[in-house]
Amino acid sequence: MSRERLDCHRLLCPMPVIRTQDRIATMQPGDELEVVCTDPGALNDIPAWSRINGHQVLETTTRDGEYIVIVRICEE
Amino acid sequence: MLAVRVMQEQGIHVEGINFFTGFCVEGHTHAIRKKDQGKPKRNNALWCAEQLGIKLHIIDIIDEYKQVVFNPKHGYGANLNPCLDCKVFMVKKAKEWMQEHGFDFVISGEVVGQRPMSQRKDTMPVVQRESGIDDRLLRPLSGKNLPPTLPEREGWIDREGLYDFSGRSRKPQMALAKQFGFEGYAQPAGGCCFLTDAQYSVKLADLWKSRGSKEYELDDIMLLKVGRHIRPARHYKLIVAREEGESNFLQGYKKQYPHMRCTSHGGPLTLIDGELSKDERQQAARIVARYSQGKNAPQVELEYVTTTGEVTPISVEPMQPAEMPQEWVL
Numbered sequence: 200m201s202r203e204r205l206d207c208h209r210l211l212c213p214m215p216v217i218r219t220q221d222r223i224a225t226m227q228p229g230d231e232l233e234v235v236c237t238d239p240g241a242l243n244d245i246p247a248w249s250r251i252n253g254h255q256v257l258e259t260t261t262r263d264g265e266y267i268v269i270v271r272i273c274e275e
Numbered sequence: 276m277l278a279v280r281v282m283q284e285q286g287i288h289v290e291g292i293n294f295f296t297g298f299c300v301e302g303h304t305h306a307i308r309k310k311d312q313g314k315p316k317r318n319n320a321l322w323c324a325e326q327l328g329i330k331l332h333i334i335d336i337i338d339e340y341k342q343v344v345f346n347p348k349h350g351y352g353a354n355l356n357p358c359l360d361c362k363v364f365m366v367k368k369a370k371e372w373m374q375e376h377g378f379d380f381v382i383s384g385e386v387v388g389q390r391p392m393s394q395r396k397d398t399m400p401v402v403q404r405e406s407g408i409d410d411r412l413l414r415p416l417s418g419k420n421l422p423p424t425l426p427e428r429e430g431w432i433d434r435e436g437l438y439d440f441s442g443r444s445r446k447p448q449m450a451l452a453k454q455f456g457f458e459g460y461a462q463p464a465g466g467c468c469f470l471t472d473a474q475y476s477v478k479l480a481d482l483w484k485s486r487g488s489k490e491y492e493l494d495d496i497m498l499l500k501v502g503r504h505i506r507p508a509r510h511y512k513l514i515v516a517r518e519e520g521e522s523n524f525l526q527g528y529k530k531q532y533p534h535m536r537c538t539s540h541g542g543p544l545t546l547i548d549g550e551l552s553k554d555e556r557q558q559a560a561r562i563v564a565r566y567s568q569g570k571n572a573p574q575v576e577l578e579y580v581t582t583t584g585e586v587t588p589i590s591v592e593p594m595q596p597a598e599m600p601q602e603w604v605l
Binding site (some may be wrong): 208209211212213214216217220237240243244247248250251252264 | 293295299307317318320321322324325328329330331332333334335497523524527528
């Protein structure tokens with residue numbers, strides 16, 4: 200199991216979702232991805248994308264203008 | 276949503292594709308502007324997929340899409356919207372995805388006569404022909420008005436279960452949405468592409484003219500959505516934030532563009548796209564001061580900051596409205 204970080208600063212919806220989707224395609228079930236965004240829309244969009252694709256959102260956080268979503272990759 | 280649900284009712288497995296061109300509206304200004312930040316934010320494609328219980332694949336086509344914007348074979352609409360070429364391109368991409376992922380046909384929510392360029396009875400076959408999808412493109416909402424497609428002829432779907440919607444009215448779709456129990460969907464005809472926006476198209480055309488060629492990068496087309504764009508000369512333009520949210524967004528570009536900020540008064544962050552002479556720097560500072568809280572003060576202090584962080588103080592008299600030609604404001 201590994202944990203990776205994805206920098207989505209300055210990207211607006213849906214780019215953070217596209218970057219998340221593309222990165223997760225290279226990861227294994229059980230791995231975790233921490234996505235760091237500046238678009239608050241990511242707090243809705245990445246969890247929505249995760250739900251429809253069967254992945255688990257472990258945490259969403261807002262900190263100093265950053266919006267952070269942690270996703271655990273599940274078997275599709 | 277409706278087309279997908281019509282297919283689901285016939286037991287067809289559907290997955291969604293959403294292409295991102297860079298020009299999609301998707302609440303970007305809501306994400307940037309402070310006054311809009313209380314508004315609910317959602318990606319409509321994701322929301323629809325979740326309501327329908329289908330997977331959604333969002334595909335970045337920003338680079339490939341440029342050729343559609345630069346050279347549309349079928350021309351532009353009222354603004355820089357290449358709607359018919361866009362539809363041909365997206366259906367072609369959907370066909371490629373279908374083939375790569377083992378799907379049998381593509382559906383769309385198009386309705387005959389709904390849109391003036393890409394959804395006319397005479398242009399809908401153009402999309403099929405030029406995209407190469409031919410009779411593997413099914414429009415469930417207008418299917419009864421169109422020739423039978425392969426999925427119908429093969430018996431994969433029942434033509435009787437399709438609809439015969441046509442024309443610009445959305446009432447039949449809204450009635451069907453009610454029948455399916457859909458609520459809270461995005462307003463129809465709300466516009467989903469900045470290329471259909473007159474003001475945005477003026478700014479894009481200006482960008483091309485100033486560069487002497489049709490070209491853009493994602494950052495260029497994102498910045499066209501933000502701030503006041505003021506072009507005092509062909510070789511430089513100012514992007515002046517209109518409020519705090521836009522100032523915060525433009526902060527992210529300070530390593531790519533020189534910027535100006537007021538130090539003696541409250542004022543907007545301003546990016547400078549282009550090289551300025553010393554005189555032009557004064558001129559730009561006067562414009563920025565005009566949009567600051569010191570616009571009526573005799574003198575406003577500002578800083579010009581390069582992309583590497585070198586700071587030059589500037590002191591100017593704010594430009595008065597009568598001094599600023601209307602044509603500078605894009």
